[in-house]
Amino acid sequence: MLFGKKKNKKSSNIAMMDSKVNEDFVEEKVTKIKDEDVELVMDNEEAISKKLSSASPLKKYKELGKIMFAMLKDVKNGTYPNMPWFTIATVAVALLYILNPMDLVPDFIPGVGYIDDLAVLSIGMGWIETDLHKYLDWRLAEEKEA
Structure with missing residues (x-):
């Protein structure tokens, strides 16, 4: 297992039809991520x-997606080596989940199709927020030096 269970974990359940997206669901997916899955994310950057950009409920995450892709690229090419595997795996799960049109609630269902995508993104971002801020601080410092 890539990481231990969190103590006193609050479960962020978001009910959707007959299914639920919660931290346990996302955590289970994160623990199964492999290097090949991260490569799959990178190969599908344009589609993601x-x-x-095009899904109205997800538009506010467009810039966040750009940051996550930049972070993965910097980790992959070795310019930013300080990223825990848990963070890389969480980013991969969130982006792969968005890419998959047939997830827990299929994206083509009007009004509710993107609720599960938003839930997975929100849960994942809550877990890695600190690492994202560290990465952005590092990028700003790199840009000042250049």
């Missing part, structure tokens, strides 16, 4: 970015 397009979905973030």
Whole structure:
């Protein structure tokens, strides 16, 4: 297991039809991520970015998606080596989940199709917020030096 269970974990359940997206669901997916899955995210950057841009409920995550892709690229090419695997795996799960049109609530269902995508993004971002801020601080410092 990549990480231990969190103590006193509050479950962020978001009910959707007959299914629930919660922290346990996302955590289970994160623990199963492999290097090949991260490569799959990188190979599908354009499709994921397009979905973030074109799906009305996901548009506010467009910039966040750009940051996550930049972070993965910097980790992959070794310019930012300080990223825990848990954070990389969480980003991969969130972006792969968005890419998948047939997830817990299929995206083509009007009004509710993106609720589960938003839930997975929100849960994941809550877990890695600190690492995202560290990465952005590092990027700003790098830009000042250049």
